[in-house]
Amino acid sequence: MxxxxxxxxxxxxxxxxxxxxxxxxxxxxxxxxxxxDNSHWAADEIEYLAEExxxxxxxxxxxxxxxxxxxxxxxxxxxxxxxxxGLYPGIASFSDxxxxxxxxxxxxxxxQMEIFQGKNGNFNPNGSIExxxxxxxxxxxxxxxxxxxxxxSVDFGDIDDDFWAKGYIKTLVDHNIVExxxxxxxxxxxxxxxxxxxxxxxxxxDLRGGGDNSPExxxxxxxxxxxxxxxxxxxxxxxxxxxxxxxxxxxxxxQDGTKVxxxxxxxxxxxxxxxxxxxxxxxxxxxxxxxxDSDQDNEDKTAEAIADGKVNSSTLVVRDGPNASHDSxxxxxxxxxxxxxxxxxxxxxxxxxxxxxxxxxxGYLDEKPAGESALSNKTIVIDAGHGDHDPxxxxxxxxxxxxxxxxxxxxxxxxxxxxxxxxxxxxxxxFVSLSGRVNIAExxxxxSFVSIHANAATPSANGAETFYDSSYKSRESRELAxxxxxxxxxxxxxxxxxxxxxxxxxxxxxxxxxxLIELGFVTNTRDANRMKQAGYENRAAQAVVxxxxxxxxx
Ligand code: ZN
Numbered sequence: 001m002x003x004x005x006x007x008x009x010x011x012x013x014x015x016x017x018x019x020x021x022x023x024x025x026x027x028x029x030x031x032x033x034x035x036x037d038n039s040h041w042a043a044d045e046i047e048y049l050a051e052e053x054x055x056x057x058x059x060x061x062x063x064x065x066x067x068x069x070x071x072x073x074x075x076x077x078x079x080x081x082x083x084x085x086g087l088y089p090g091i092a093s094f095s096d097x098x099x100x101x102x103x104x105x106x107x108x109x110x111x112q113m114e115i116f117q118g119k120n121g122n123f124n125p126n127g128s129i130e131x132x133x134x135x136x137x138x139x140x141x142x143x144x145x146x147x148x149x150x151x152x153s154v155d156f157g158d159i160d161d162d163f164w165a166k167g168y169i170k171t172l173v174d175h176n177i178v179e180x181x182x183x184x185x186x187x188x189x190x191x192x193x194x195x196x197x198x199x200x201x202x203x204x205x206d207l208r209g210g211g212d213n214s215p216e217x218x219x220x221x222x223x224x225x226x227x228x229x230x231x232x233x234x235x236x237x238x239x240x241x242x243x244x245x246x247x248x249x250x251x252x253x254x255q256d257g258t259k260v261x262x263x264x265x266x267x268x269x270x271x272x273x274x275x276x277x278x279x280x281x282x283x284x285x286x287x288x289x290x291x292x293d294s295d296q297d298n299e300d301k302t303a304e305a306i307a308d309g310k311v312n313s314s315t316l317v318v319r320d321g322p323n324a325s326h327d328s329x330x331x332x333x334x335x336x337x338x339x340x341x342x343x344x345x346x347x348x349x350x351x352x353x354x355x356x357x358x359x360x361x362x363g364y365l366d367e368k369p370a371g372e373s374a375l376s377n378k379t380i381v382i383d384a385g386h387g388d389h390d391p392x393x394x395x396x397x398x399x400x401x402x403x404x405x406x407x408x409x410x411x412x413x414x415x416x417x418x419x420x421x422x423x424x425x426x427x428x429x430x431f432v433s434l435s436g437r438v439n440i441a442e443x444x445x446x447x448s449f450v451s452i453h454a455n456a457a458t459p460s461a462n463g464a465e466t467f468y469d470s471s472y473k474s475r476e477s478r479e480l481a482x483x484x485x486x487x488x489x490x491x492x493x494x495x496x497x498x499x500x501x502x503x504x505x506x507x508x509x510x511x512x513x514x515x516l517i518e519l520g521f522v523t524n525t526r527d528a529n530r531m532k533q534a535g536y537e538n539r540a541a542q543a544v545v546x547x548x549x550x551x552x553x554x
Pocket of ligand 1: 385400
């Protein structure tokens, strides 16, 4: 048996939060499923997944190992394997997956984690998955999206070096999850047994093949895979997220000056570990202590960035020289940020990529001069819902039009302190029509539109929810909504209800990134009591401002 690999164990322990690995013990297939006996080639893997509550059979006790795996089944299994199945789904994304569909939450979560994507607004939950896609899904989920670029060839007769999923397949081969021989049959539909085998072997090293020829981490790496020690350098608490990107949920926050261990870099995100456990933070807010302390200062370390860049295309190739004839050394994804150190000839800029000098094309970067506040000179419309004869929601002594105006005025003043040009749709108890509100935002040519409301429903409904609409600036609106929702939950203590795509008039018709916040339910006793607490309006306003800042900060 292969030596226990501490790094992988550590990584999986965090990713999966499964109970300690059944080290040394191979899961034994018992007669759990009537159609999977001990001689089935994937019996151990299926048994392991069943033990871990990742996979289940049908009502009659069959696993149906040779049936094609559906996308819905794969979503359930993989989010469950990642221990992400209990989380809020957040977003209603697909027209063919209703919220009462049995796998709804898992599908939403899998999409949110970018494990699966839909097509033209549909998820196709009952569709099968080609084996190449299964390899991509498993590799991305467990070894990161950079596994796409894994170098080297594979021996499979039907997988050549240009095949889109070659990197993913190579990653699975390198980890002894698939045996690199014969045909891979990338376009065949994967069966439930095949997917189970990939998943179980990814989760549990004891189920993998190979051994002596294992190419990954050797003995001397064991236990010391920290890239460097860093220290948090952020003026506001730094969000530690479950994955590399703001779409991932916030696990906990870190204060300025906290020390962290940095394990890996994914685009502009760092995988770190600190007192709160492992997670991901944006690299802009962590300073490398090793470098600061190093005696060997060289020009790399004293160079000052002239601008920040943010990738605005789906991928952007990074090269080792300033034109397209130079070798590609990696790629950035949409939303990744880089420090720009030099404009070179033409459109190429000098950046840092994984700590090294590199070049990329500036045509796919939004740029802002170094040191400029993300919020300064932005025009933001703050829309306090309702007003005058339209009180909005009422309950437990609270009236929506009053509470949202109070919060909105505080948001205005806090944003103005940061150099934002704030446009209010109302700043007193007057009535403005919905189209009037949209017109104000359009005339102001605003950079974003934030509508503030409070909810009413049955007494049990509770929590904060934030909406976006996909008619205009869909991705940006969703990011804005998510940023504000995260802060509302974190800073006002409301339950996380959801972030969802809805067609509310003011966010459907404004053409800039826009969001509609429901602070909480005045009709719920607990929410209402929170809203009545001293300082609530100020905390809510600060949360909205922090969320807006999170969205713009890069
Ligand atoms: Zn309202």
